[in-house]
Amino acid sequence: MTIEELIELYPAGKIQQTKATSEALSLPVNGKYFVLAKEALQETEIRLLETLFPAKEYFVNQKNHPWFGYLFDQMPIDVDGTFRIMQFQLKKPKAFLQSEWENSITEIFPNLDDxxxxxxxxxxxxxKYAKNHYTLEELQSIFLTLDADFDSSTTVYVGNFFLASDGILTLFQEEQQIFKAEVDNLKVKSTFSLSDVALHYFTKEAMNQSKIVQTFAKQLVLTSELQKIILALWHNxxxxxxxxxDLYMHRNTLHYRLEKFYEQTGLSLKRMDDLVFCYLLITK
Known part of the structure; x- marks a missing residue:
């Protein structure tokens, strides 16, 4: 929705450069704010508008970063080619060298478009796509090295390469949902792509709605140790x-635990099908 459409719906609204006081609703649009008096709105309208125009926590100069305007404010952008978008979540130490970290990123990625x-x-x-682009494993090593150098902790979702003409904005919005849904479920990998989480992400709802799965999960006692074993086997x-x-366990000890689990449940974690099923049970 544009400012023009908002003005048509709410002619009493005002456009200004800065955010209004808490008594008014400030909607961020195209680097400005469309301000409405809350007293003129119903509570449901306020919630809807806040969902459509989420408040920005960080200022980004759209002249210097046209991709920001395109991805987050639906502004037009003139680009051609194939791109992938990497979303990152960075936990910083108190004395974080932000400028140095940003300089390292621009030096490491020669094909960075924004x-x-x-x-x-x-x-x-x-x-932007290039034949020498980094693999997922190389990206994992890069961010682990940066974390070691800057005493930080980074989680990265590596999007797929898409043609800009294929509606990359809509594809990015789905990748955002995947990142938000899966970032807290990762136990081992801090740099991941769709293939790492696709099985869990696209089956989670069906697993949660299945009465069979719910009943089986109640009967199946999965201790914290067993859950760690399942995750370790899954990631390997x-x-x-x-x-x-990975478990700091002797191979024979792990083999014994797997045999005991099979005797108790009839599920063999040595079989990939059973392992997948147990993995989905503990991550649903």
Missing amino acids: FFFTTENDGVLIE QGNISSAAK
Whole structure:
């Protein structure tokens, strides 16, 4: 919705550069604020408008960052090519060298088309496709190194490469939903892509609605230790030796635990189908 459409709906509204007092509703649009008196609005209208125009926590200069205006304010942008968008969540120490961190990002990514923070701790990187683009594993190493250098902790969702002409804004909005839904479920990987979370993300609702799954989950006692075992096996593609190493457990001990679990439940975590099912049970 544009300012012009808002004015048509609410002719008493005003456009101004700064946010109004708490007695008025300030809607951020195109780098400005459309201000309405709350007393003239119903409570449901206020909630709807606040949802449509969420308050920005961080100022971004749209002249310097046209991708921000496009992705967050639906402003037009003149770009051509194939891009991927990386969303990041950065936990900073008290004495964080922000400028140095940002300089490191621009130096590391030669094909970066734009980069900015959207809040104090969240931001996006827009990278144009090139044959030498970083793999997911390389990106994981890059951000782990940055975290070690700056005493920070970064979680990154690496979007897919899409043609700008394929409606990249709508695709980014779905990637935003995926990042928000899955970021707290990650136990091992801090840099992930759709393939890492697709199974959980797209089956979660069906799992939650299934009476069979709910009943089975009540009968199946999964201790915190078993949950750690399932997650370790899942993240190591069922490899027992690698999972045992991550769990700081002897391989024979892990093998014994898996056998006991099979005797009690009939589910073999050595079989990928059973492992997938148990993984979905503990993450639904």
